[in-house]
Amino acid sequence: MIQDKDIALIVDLGEKQHLVTIRAGARFETHHGFILYDTMIGRPWGSIIHSSLGHPYLVARPSTSDLIRHIKRSSQVIFPKDSAYLLMRLNVKPGMRVLESGCGSGGMTLALASAVMPSGRVYSQEIREDFLNLTRRNMEKVGLADYVTFIHGDGTQGFQVSEPVDAVFLDMPAPETCVAQARAVLADGGFFGSLVPTTNQVSALLRALEQEAFGLIEVEEVIIRGYKPVPDRLRPRDRMIAHTGFLIFARAIVRPEPPAAPTPAEVVDIAREADAEAPADDAGDEPA
Structure with a gap:
């Protein structure tokens, strides 16, 4: 009711x-x-x-999609077709701790908060205070502010979370500048995601991910086509939501430790073993 x-x-x-x-x-x-x-x-x-x-x-x-479409905006929000897929690929569930960097108007923040409630938390860090305040107001309007920690800060200087998070999502013009900082707060085996609109941004992010402890790297996009729901004249709508951005996913991996350098005593033992295994010289051969 x-x-x-x-x-x-x-x-x-x-x-x-x-x-x-x-x-x-x-x-x-x-x-x-x-x-x-x-x-x-x-x-x-x-x-x-x-x-x-x-x-x-x-x-x-x-629905969550309705809420996202109707929030007050001062920037472009992530389309529900992308945010829904991001939630699945980042494995966002109730009780999880998720870091979001670059909240904009709060569309993705809303989707994340709806998914982690009632026992999880979203850490939304934004460099622009006006965007952060708008996101806070939008979350208050839809009753989700209690599940979000709002952080005013620059991701390139680090993320202000006290414990490792289960997933990280970067929505910013140059996410490659924050990959190392994201890995520093992401739990081992955790999920990484980002959305960028152009291919050169994808390339820069891929290079950054390869430099850090990330694996299972993937690049995808989501295209959705609506149809006119008229039984006798079923056909695609005149307009469709096609390319809205590239989605980049990765997993935080643990790189193997490099082998420890041998101690001086071990070096001596290795040398002795090598000498013992070396063939004897043919010093007794008679001259021709």
Whole structure:
């Protein structure tokens, strides 16, 4: 049932969608009249309600994808098609500790927080304080701020987490500059991911990953095509979300320790063994 203070998606059938917080005693203004929130409270999700002018609206429980699409933005957010795949490839689950560097408007932060709750934590580090504050407000609006630690800092100078994290996600113009810092806080065997829009950024990141203790490196992209849901005229939509970015994945590995240098005594023993195994000289041969 819909309750006071719930977050709801009000859908104008055939037109716009609105993400709202239900407030008892208040109303929502539309181009087709107003809707009293009290008429929604106590009704089941998926109900059709009518505005003061009789226009129908659907009241739906918002998905994580809906929340991401409707948050306030000051930068481009990661598309749900990419964020959903990132969650799977980074193995993000309830209880995990995940570091995110470069939160932007908080779209990926929202996806991560939804996945690690109720016992996990997202550490969101951002160099721009205005982006960090916007992400904090967006998380507060959707009720996820309690699962996020907001950190104002430059990733190239290190990540401000006190314990190893299970996964790291870098969303920044030059993620290759933070690979060593990411490996320093990532647990052995942990998951690394990044999203960049251009191939030259991919190449730079691959070189950086090869320099550090990372393995199982992969580069992928996700392309999604929608279809018009008309049974008698089923065909692709005129527009599709194609390339939005390259996804780079890797695992934190433990490099084998180099063999220890032999001690002076061991050097002497090795030399003696070599002398003992060497063939004897043919010193007694008679001259021709």
